[in-house]
Amino acid sequence: MIANYKYSYYFYTFLIILICTLLIKADLSLSISYKEALNVFVNNSILTIITNTSMYFFGQNDIALRLPFILFYFFSVILMYKITDNYFKNEKDRLLSIIIFMLLPGVLSASLLVNSAIIVIFCTLLYLYYFQKYNKQSYLLLILFLFVDNSFAILYLALFFFSIKNKDKKLLYFSSIFFIISMYIYGFSTDGKPKGFLVDTVAVYATIFSPILFLYFIYAIYRAGIKNEKSLSWYISFTALLLSIIISFRQKVYIEDFAPYVVISIPLMIKTFLHSYRVRLREFRKIYNILAISIILMLTINVILTFVNKPLYMFLPNPTKHFVxxxxxxxxxxxxxxxxxxxxxxxxxxxxxxxxxxxxxxxxxxxxxxxxxxxxxxxxxxxxxxxxxxxxxxxxxxx
Incomplete structure (x- = not known):
């Protein structure tokens, strides 16, 4: 029990430090982009409502612009921490899982930008938390999600497959209806000539996770599938990943629509890795040690570049190629x-x-x-x- 309190203390301390760092980054290092300005002044979307509400209370400044998304990040992390309660045998494994989730390049950057990705992550985790706590679906949340973002069609499709597995006729009917309504409201883009973008899609996923982490993530999803360890979060992540790859054979994929559903299965990946690591004798763990060190190193580099990236301009011949x-x-x-x-x-x-x-x-x-x-x-x-x-x-x- 004392050990659990110790790891909880580590978690909340790290989270508070990270949130403070994000607020400093938002205030001092970022300017509003054109797409963000469109969401503030021109568009009429959930992002427009959120940003303008924040600026109404806190003034028209960079912190007010980005504060709602930092808060969505904060509550997403809290939800992930709650969801993984009793998921790991050791509390330190749970801490490792949540820290990796917090430091994922895609999740961390989403907390600083005016985009729907972090909102979708929060909503999906809220849905999973409700399902885990009450062991039933929240149809009220599913209805509300219709008005949040077009990408929830992916969640409805995943729930459709999940309902087939569990022979849940009610969920089958409702997920089908919600999917059709979502497609009717938002449509599905088929613009442009058919062209393969698979390499581009994989490259973006590798950026969101870090390359080695993404490769191991695919393995973890595959392993859980063949061993029939398919949880609701597995269905959501697998559906999003598979759908994005299939679509990328024909057209460019907007990863912001798919990535939020993929990153929620980080605990599955960590649990798979730690299990594979511990069942092996010490002399056969070398490749896993190399893998772990490589992942930690890449995550560390990505975190540093997220917060301290202006020095990169000194080495780029073309400044416009800078990722921010x-x-x-x-x-x-x-x-x-x-x-x-x-x-x-x-x-x-x-x-x-x-x-x-x-x-x-x-x-x-x-x-x-x-x-x-x-x-x-x-x-x-x-x-x-x-x-x-x-x-x-x-x-x-x-x-």
Whole structure:
């Protein structure tokens, strides 16, 4: 019992430190992207409602923009911790599982960005927690999910397969109905010419998990399947993974729709690994030790790059190839404009205008700004990271 309290203390301490780090990252290191600005000012979606509600109470700033998604991350981790109670024999195994879930590149980055992925993760874990606690389906949650995101069609499809296995006619009927309604509301994209994107899909999954972790994850899912150890979370993850691979043979897959359902089976993967490790004699554990060290090393590198990635600009010949380029520079640009007492501009770059609007630089007729050099500009404003010029705009006073 004392050991359990000790590991719980470790978990909550680590979680609090991580949440504080995410808040600092949101405030100091990120600028609003164009897609995020669309969700704030233009679109009419669940993301629009969430971000505008947060900004209504906390002001129009970067923390208010990203706080709801950090909170969804926080409660997702708590739910995962609750779900894995009694799942592992040893409490330290449970702690290891939850830490890996917390530090997954895809999960961690989703907590900082205005996107539906972390919301879907939270909702799915909430559903699993209800199912585990009460041993029944929550049809109320399934109805609510219809209005949250299009990707819940994947959950309904997984529940359909799960109902067949358990001969649950009620779930079979309702999951079928919900799936049809979801497809009717949101549709299914079949744009473009048929083209294979399997390699791209696997590459993105490898980025979300880290390459070695993803390969072992596939093995864990496969092993649970052939050994008939198919839990509800297995059905959800397997359905999402298989469906994304099948679709990628024909068209590009939006991984944000599938990844939230795949990452929830991390505890299954950890349990599989630890079981395989412990049933072997010490002299036959070498490959597992190498595998574990490699996974921990990659996760550590990914976490560091999530929080400290600006130095990468010093080594990239093309700054636009930086994986978070679209989340940089605009906040600094708005500060430079405000130093010049400029709060209204016009531009040939509508995306830049919308992003600057978040930082209270509105459309006006006194100054013209462009990312392209033009004749007789008055001033060149350069944004630098670590002494390197990375983002340049040209300013002209009109009136």
């Amino acid at each position: 380029y679209q989340y940089h520079f605009v906040k600094e640009l708005s500060e430079e404009l405000k130093k010049r007492n400029i709060d209204g501009i016009i531009s040939d770059n509508d995306e830049l205008l919308l992003r600057l609007r978040f930082y209270n630089i509105h459309e006006g007729d006194k100054y013209y700004i462009s990312t392209k050099e033009f004749y007789n500009y008055d001033e060149k404003i350069t944004i630098k990271y670590y002494g390197r010029e990375l983002f340049v705009v040209y300013l002209k006073k009109i009136k």
